[in-house]
Amino acid sequence: MAEQDLQRVSLWERIKGILSAAALLLAIVGGVALLGGFALWLWADDLRTTGTYMMIAGAVVLLIAAVFSSVNIREALAGQRGRFAINAILMVVAFTGIVVFFNFISYHNVARADLTASKQFSLAQQTTQVLDDLTENVHATAFFIPDRPTDEANRQLADDLMFEFQRRSNRTFTYEFVDPEGDPGRAEVYGLSQFPSIVFQAQDSGQAVVLSVPPLSEQDLTSMLLIVTGEQQKRVYFVTGHGEKDAINQDPEDPQGFAFAGRGVLADSYSVDTLNLAQVGTIPEDAAVLVFPGPSRNMSIQEFDSFDAWLRNGGRAIFLVDPPVPNSVRTLLEPWGIALGGDTIVDPGSSLHQALRTPLLQSGQFNRQTSITRDLDTVLMPLSTPIEISVEPEKVPPWVEYVPLARSTLLSWKTSDPESEDFNPERGDTIGPFDVGMVVHACGIVGEEIDTVIAVAGRSRECISAEGTRKPTTIAIFGDSDFAANRYSPYSTNLDFFLNAVNYVAEDYNLISIRPKPFAFRELVVTSQEFDFIRFSSWFLLPAAVGLASIAVWWRRR
Amino acid sequence: MPNVSTGGIMAYMLSTWRNTFAIFWKETKTYFTSPMAYIIGGVFLAITGYLFVSSISVAFPEASIRGWLDPSTTVFVLWAPAITMRLLAEEQKLGTLELLMTSPIRDYEIVLGKFAAVMAILLATLVLTLFYTLLLVLYGDPDLGPILTGYLGIILFGGASLSIGLLASSLTSNQVVAAIVSFGTLLLMVLTNQAADITSGVAAQVLEGVSLSGHFDDFSRGILDTNNVVYYLSVMAFFLFLTIRNIESRRWR
Numbered sequence: 001m002a003e004q005d006l007q008r009v010s011l012w013e014r015i016k017g018i019l020s021a022a023a024l025l026l027a028i029v030g031g032v033a034l035l036g037g038f039a040l041w042l043w044a045d046d047l048r049t050t051g052t053y054m055m056i057a058g059a060v061v062l063l064i065a066a067v068f069s070s071v072n073i074r075e076a077l078a079g080q081r082g083r084f085a086i087n088a089i090l091m092v093v094a095f096t097g098i099v100v101f102f103n104f105i106s107y108h109n110v111a112r113a114d115l116t117a118s119k120q121f122s123l124a125q126q127t128t129q130v131l132d133d134l135t136e137n138v139h140a141t142a143f144f145i146p147d148r149p150t151d152e153a154n155r156q157l158a159d160d161l162m163f164e165f166q167r168r169s170n171r172t173f174t175y176e177f178v179d180p181e182g183d184p185g186r187a188e189v190y191g192l193s194q195f196p197s198i199v200f201q202a203q204d205s206g207q208a209v210v211l212s213v214p215p216l217s218e219q220d221l222t223s224m225l226l227i228v229t230g231e232q233q234k235r236v237y238f239v240t241g242h243g244e245k246d247a248i249n250q251d252p253e254d255p256q257g258f259a260f261a262g263r264g265v266l267a268d269s270y271s272v273d274t275l276n277l278a279q280v281g282t283i284p285e286d287a288a289v290l291v292f293p294g295p296s297r298n299m300s301i302q303e304f305d306s307f308d309a310w311l312r313n314g315g316r317a318i319f320l321v322d323p324p325v326p327n328s329v330r331t332l333l334e335p336w337g338i339a340l341g342g343d344t345i346v347d348p349g350s351s352l353h354q355a356l357r358t359p360l361l362q363s364g365q366f367n368r369q370t371s372i373t374r375d376l377d378t379v380l381m382p383l384s385t386p387i388e389i390s391v392e393p394e395k396v397p398p399w400v401e402y403v404p405l406a407r408s409t410l411l412s413w414k415t416s417d418p419e420s421e422d423f424n425p426e427r428g429d430t431i432g433p434f435d436v437g438m439v440v441h442a443c444g445i446v447g448e449e450i451d452t453v454i455a456v457a458g459r460s461r462e463c464i465s466a467e468g469t470r471k472p473t474t475i476a477i478f479g480d481s482d483f484a485a486n487r488y489s490p491y492s493t494n495l496d497f498f499l500n501a502v503n504y505v506a507e508d509y510n511l512i513s514i515r516p517k518p519f520a521f522r523e524l525v526v527t528s529q530e531f532d533f534i535r536f537s538s539w540f541l542l543p544a545a546v547g548l549a550s551i552a553v554w555w556r557r558r
Numbered sequence: 559m560p561n562v563s564t565g566g567i568m569a570y571m572l573s574t575w576r577n578t579f580a581i582f583w584k585e586t587k588t589y590f591t592s593p594m595a596y597i598i599g600g601v602f603l604a605i606t607g608y609l610f611v612s613s614i615s616v617a618f619p620e621a622s623i624r625g626w627l628d629p630s631t632t633v634f635v636l637w638a639p640a641i642t643m644r645l646l647a648e649e650q651k652l653g654t655l656e657l658l659m660t661s662p663i664r665d666y667e668i669v670l671g672k673f674a675a676v677m678a679i680l681l682a683t684l685v686l687t688l689f690y691t692l693l694l695v696l697y698g699d700p701d702l703g704p705i706l707t708g709y710l711g712i713i714l715f716g717g718a719s720l721s722i723g724l725l726a727s728s729l730t731s732n733q734v735v736a737a738i739v740s741f742g743t744l745l746l747m748v749l750t751n752q753a754a755d756i757t758s759g760v761a762a763q764v765l766e767g768v769s770l771s772g773h774f775d776d777f778s779r780g781i782l783d784t785n786n787v788v789y790y791l792s793v794m795a796f797f798l799f800l801t802i803r804n805i806e807s808r809r810w811r
Contacts, residue, residue: 042761084810088803095799099792106788107767115703116780160779177762524614524621524698534614534693538607542686543600550596557591 016068023069026061033058110167123164127222131169136229137203140175140221143187144196151196154214158198161218165225173225200228215263223269234288234506236265237275241303242326243296245485247272255487258293264489264499268508277303283310288506290317294481298328307332312445316474316505320481320498323385335445337400338438338477339390343416344383345434345479346423349409356421358382359436361406371459372439372476372500373405376493384480386414386434391446398453399444399463399472405437405501436479437497439504441472460507476501577663581671585645586678598640599683605633610690621698623690627708627778631771634719635744641679642723643737645672646805650731655808665805669798673724680716684709704780711777714790718770719744721797728804744770 019026037054040047066073076082114121123131140162144155155177162175180187180195190199194212198221201208209228211220227233238247238258247258247265265272275290277283277299283290283306290310299307311317311332321329324342333340345359352358359381366373389402396402412432413423423429443452443463452465454472462469482488484498526534589595606626613625649655658668694700726740727733751772754765766772770793773786 042764081810084807088807092800092803095796099796103767103785103788103792106785109784111784112776113782114780115707115782117701117703121779121781522621522699522701524619524694526697530697531614534697535611538611538690538693539604540607542603542607542689546596546600546603546686550593550600553591553596554593 019064019068023065023072026065026068030058030061030063030065033061112164112167121160121164123168123218127165127218128168130222130225131165131173134169134172134225134229136172136205138173138200138225138228139203140173140198140200140224141186141190142175142177142196142198143180143192144177145181146179151213154196154216157216158196158213161216161221165221198224200224202228202230205230217267220267223267226269233269233271234508235273235284235286236270236289236291236502236506237273237284237287238262238291238293239277239295240274241276241278242292242299242328243294245293245320245481247274247291247293252486255485256482257486258484259486260489260495261293261484261498264495265502268499268503270502270506277306282306283315288316289502290315291502292317292319292321292329293484294320294322295326295329296322298326304328304332308335311336311473311475314471314473318476318478318498318501318505320478320484321385322383322481323479325385333475333477334390335447336440336442336473336475337389337391337396337402337446338440338475339388340385340477340479341416343385343414344418345386345408345412345414345432345436346421347408347412347432349411352380352382355382359384359408359412361408361436365409366406367404370403370405370439370504372504373437373497376497376500378492379406379483379494379497380488380491381436381478381480381483382488383482384436384478386432387436387438387477387479388434389438397444397446399450400440400442400446401454401461403439403441404435405439405476406497407433407435409433434479437501438477439501440475440477442475443470443472474505476505574664574667577667578671578674581663581668582674582678585672585675589675589679594644595641595679598637599679599686602633602637602683603686606630606687606690621694621700623694623700623705623708624778626687626690627712628774630712631715631748631774634716635741635748638716638719638723638744639726639737639740641676642720642727642740643733644727645676645724646727646801647731647733647736651733655805659805659808666802668805669724669728669801673721673798676720676724677717680720681713684712684716701780704778707777707780707782710782711774711786714777714787714794715770715774718790718793718797721794721801722747725797725801725804728801 033054035058037051037056037058040051040054042051044051077086112121142155142158142162144151144158159177162173165173166175178186180192187193187195190197190208190210192199192210196213198211198213198216199208200211207228207230209224211224238244240246245256245258246254247262251257252259262272270288275283275287290307307315307317312335319329319333321340323344325340330340344357346356347359348356350360350362350365352360361376361379361381363377366376368374386408389396391397391400410431410433412434413429414432414434415424415427415429417424417427417429420427423431441454441461443454443465444450450465452463454461455464457469461472461474463472478484478498478501483494489495489498609626609629610623613619613622646655649658659665691700691705722743723736723740726743727736729739730736747768747770750765751769754762754769754772767789773789776783776786
């Protein structure tokens with residue numbers, strides 16, 4: 001018995017001896033296991049369990065190493081050096097804690113100032129309002145394939161915008177970037193096959209919407225937030241059936257298409273649909289705005305009557321007309337005091353190079369009193385027809401208001417000749433300027449006698465009569481439809497001109513404030529001599545000056 | 559119990575300032591009376607000059623300093639070790655650090671003085687790069703906001719890099735070893751941003767959070783973000799603190 005005890009003690013002593021001798025090795029193994037496990041836990045989602053086991057194993061091995069070298073540790077810590085070392089370690093740990101704490105606080109309480117001249121990274125008032133009102137958590141998953149040079153700029157833009165959204169919403173909106181090739185399962189969940197794309201998902205309802213990138217703007221993200229959280233969308237109908245331009249055709253290569261305009265309206269949080277009245281018979285009740293994108297054929301009498309009745313009943317419409325304007329459209333607008341014809345504007349004062357029939361509207365030609373045109377830069381309106389008011393100014397009834405949007409220059413004239421670019425009064429050419437865009441607010445048609453006046457109410461208009469108040473009919477008329485078509489809409493603020501009009505007619509004035517900010521590209525334009533000076537002075541002047549100073553110092557010290 | 563009266567505090571601060579300035583002045587003089595600072599500064603200017611010209615040698619060049627500012631964070635990975643490697647390593651090799659430590663100068667005064675000296679070199683070099691901005695103003699219409707934040711960012715980034723270099727220099731008496739250690743550390747802290755791109759979730763956030771270059775992007779774009787400023791100041795404070803503790807440890811090691 002005693003011999004057995006002796007043997008057991010001897011075995012234990014032997015194990016103790018081995019473990020004590022191997023304590024350093026055990027400590028290293030334990031440390032590596034601990035760190036490796038932590039790394040797995042942090043980076044490899046699939047191996048998190050393995051990582052946890054590795055960390056536990058590492059901690060156990062470290063503990064064993066500590067127990068079996070406790071004497072050495074005690075000796076090291078008990079000495080003066082040990083005490084200093086512990087003191088130093090504690091100070092470093094405390095200081096690290098303070099640094100981490102400060103960074104944590106600053107990360108969650110960020111103040112950002114956008115010092116770019118055009119406030120490229122500042123959010124519009126409408127966006128901040130939407131984010132402030134966001135009650136449901138929304139998470140955006142941005143699927144971008146890394147290192148694809150074509151996507152780099154959009155990825156940066158998406159990151160910039162979503163970071164600002166996240167910060168402003170106090171993390172009610174959050175986002176992450178996912179590599180769809182590295183993690184294909186995530187993309188499959190949403191059935192995505194085209195990248196980059198951003199999926200917005202409302203956390204409570206589970207509803208998800210997908211935004212294809214590019215293009216990408218603040219406006220797109222705001223719209224997605226509104227859609228995913230179930231905000232009621234107004235519906236804009238593009239009228240078809242009379243040779244109008246196609247807003248549903250999503251081919252941006254079609255120069256006559258309205259793909260960009262259609263997408264722009266969608267991005268402004270509206271739903272978009274087409275309306276062929278001959279097919280459906282009635283104008284849908286949910287129509288917020290009807291858009292007539294360049295009708296070239298007459299409408300039927302039934303259609304005419306429906307549109308006429310709809311407008312007289314407080315309808316809201318946008319007419320983009322090209323000369324010669326179809327008779328039915330002219331007749332439809334006549335009661336509202338608008339006269340359209342077959343003339344074209346020729347404008348030598350401001351037009352596209354070698355194209356006098358393509359007026360180039362510039363800063364001084366816009367009416368800055370209305371939000372539609374307040375922030376526009378330049379707009380091209382090829383082959384536009386003048387929009388004239390058939391009522392003399394002093395005879396405009398109190399229930400009608402005309403808001404001109406933009407004019408041709410004083411040097412312009414209108415002509416019925418489709419080719420000539422020379423002014424010929426004998427032909428009937430008349431000197432301008434002419435309106436090329438106009439908004440009519442009316443409580444009734446011009447000819448009728450009603451006891452109603454139109455008044456400004458905030459940013460909109462109201463019809464005031466003895467019976468009370470109601471909304472007036474609002475019609476925006478443009479003397480051209482091409483400016484909003486695919487061929488010309490990317491030019492400067494062409495598309496904004498159209499979209500602002502949609503927002504204005506639909507009384508969504510705030511949307512106008514989140515048009516993509518004009519990117520002020522500050523190009524460095526230099527002559528070859530100037531470039532040579534910049535090049536050689538940058539290459540040699542500064543290094544040579546510093547080199548000479550170095551030689552001077554060496555010479556003095558020599 | 560030290561004298562904690564107002565006069566005592568003032569005297570303490572005055573002596574700290576005097577000692578720190580003495581170290582700063584001695585180091586700055588050493589730098590500017592030897593060719594080393596000029597050579598390192600000249601190389602930095604040659605590289606930034608090349609980068610600047612490359613950035614405007616494209617089809618539609620932008621009047622901006624981002625062309626040299628963004629890549630210069632990588633240049634700092636080499637530049638900062640070169641400028642800091644001798645600061646404390648040489649003192650240790652020559653044995654003059656012991657002299658300093660036995661003089662009535664506190665450890666943090668030594669570290670702060672030396673750090674201020676290399677910051678002065680950095681600022682002097684960056685002042686010369688204003689020449690590029692001058693050229694842009696003369697021949698173009700640059701957006702001055704991003705230029706302003708860009709310079710603030712590069713000063714903070716440079717300061718953080720130099721504090722890492724200073725710690726590396728305090729760890730060894732061999733300048734080459736100091737340079738390699740600080741180069742490796744800087745490279746690691748710059749590359750973590752790339753590592754963040756290939757990960758996701760918490761790991762990506764952590765990697766991005768500790769990355770030296772990840773916090774620089776906002777500055778070069780024209781955004782002043784308090785989080786980035788706090789980060790760089792924290793890095794400087796942290797590595798200077800470690801340097802002070804490391805020097806102090808020589809007293810009991």
